[in-house]
Amino acid sequence: MTGARPELAWDVDLDEQTTVVHVVGEIDIETQELFDAAVRAGLDGPSPLVILDLAKVTFLGSIGLRILILAHNEADETGRVLRVVEGSSAVQRVMAITGLNQILALYPTAEKARLS
Template identity: 25%
Template sequence: MGADELAFWLRARTVGGTIIIELHGELDMLAHRELGPRIRTLVCRGDADVVVDLTAVTFLDAGGIRLLLAIRDQVARRGGVLRLIRGTPRISRILRIVRLDAAFTMLDALPHALAEDADAEDADAVGGGRPMG
């Protein structure tokens, strides 16, 4: 990884009334600082529901947890529903240890209806060191 390449990125798309945010890489304080404003912009588009996919998250610390809590609060303020797709056993364990697994609606995979519709939607990649689109 180069000096100008960050260890995280996101891909977002809207399917129907649901915003799907795929988080990739290391979710730490830098990710919170860099991705937080971008996610806030996505979430503030409307009263949409949000699904955050954690399957590609490789690291989660207090900064990443703060990012997830910020997303939860932003979605709640907009009257939407937030659901998280479980990450690796390691990421799920961290959420369980800090007792946040019960603070989120957890899914094992993207709901079937959203997955089918998502295939027809365009996706945007946003974040450190990865090509857009």
């Protein structure tokens, strides 16, 4: 074990109608601030539709689930639409076990989330 810190990276694609936040890496206690900043970038943007693209997320810990729930609630309260690209099978499993797949609007790709 190297002791290296897990990495998380994100970037944003933005237009008038949609903000897509692409997230890559592991979401856990060590990367929570980065993930929160990524979500904030989406929710604070000008677009009414926010897509959190978790397709390249390899791990989703409980802190990430909490951030997703808070984002869902904030989007609801501010009249925005939040859609989530489900990500790896490990992420999909966590969403199913916790029941978040029944609460969040989940899509297999960012393009399908955009077109729905």
